[in-house]
Amino acid sequence: MTSAGPARDRLLQAVVEQLAGHGIADRSLRALAAATGTSHRMLIYHFGSREGLLAEVVGVVEAGQRETLAALTAEPGTGPREIVDRFWTTVSAGARRYGPLFYELSAHAMQGQEHARSLHETLVAPWIEPLGSVLERAGLPPAAARTRARLIVGAARGLLHDALVTGEFTEADAAMSDFTAIALPT
Template identity: 40%
Template structure:
């Protein structure tokens, strides 16, 4: 039997991915995903607690995928290319939610306090570990931050202008530049 909390969480994530978080109340969300406000309160507490669960779920899924990619692919640039392919594909569904929740952190919403750790630090650490195979730790950290910024920027552009081909081409150029920079 499936976990009812997890089922509700996945439905909430799907709803927010399609409609955004905005000022959606638990009552509105419950009606939209086929449950009651009482069940959402029971499993998550407040709206803010539900948003924390959404953030944690999305981050955990992304972090696990990235860690597995770098663990299973010996060439970190190929792992990075595959990460971009998966990220660009997922961005079609979850990209706007990612940026909306990021803005909650920028506005200092208490439930989004740990987003910096989740959206930036954990992803940067995965890239840093990959670059450490190719260069010194200080350079690896700097290049990891650059890689994260390039990927996030291209994802943002792709979501705004819809030009996946241009973002794919830019990623290929970035990979070539990094290979040259690192002499690999």
């Protein structure tokens, strides 16, 4: 990555949208450039390489979800069930567009691909602290709050995966509703 600024940000967002709609697979920088109306030289200038570009895509996708959670947890007086319900609604709506890209990048992290290496640090850990804090405010001891937060993240991602594979978002919504009723303090 060699530059920053609005042009780079717009180009990155165009790549994210392209990949969300068509996946990563083995798409070259030239193919991504053509699909986003730029040149492969501009992608190299802004991101250094295909792997650098994909690493930036990983960061954008994860940052957006964490910003949503941060906004929800910052609202005073909001209980854990309401936070998780609202977060689920927001994330599951976005997953219809960005979910396949998220899971494809997650698979790249599992395979140890360099551009997705940062997901080892960002895919789970940054979610535990804010959710854990909400659960602690609701009365759970710190260790139990962290464990429950991990359970919430895992359940939500599993249900999103299920909905994306089957197309049964209504069923996944109902399952998440049941899960929050069981797993979260009122």
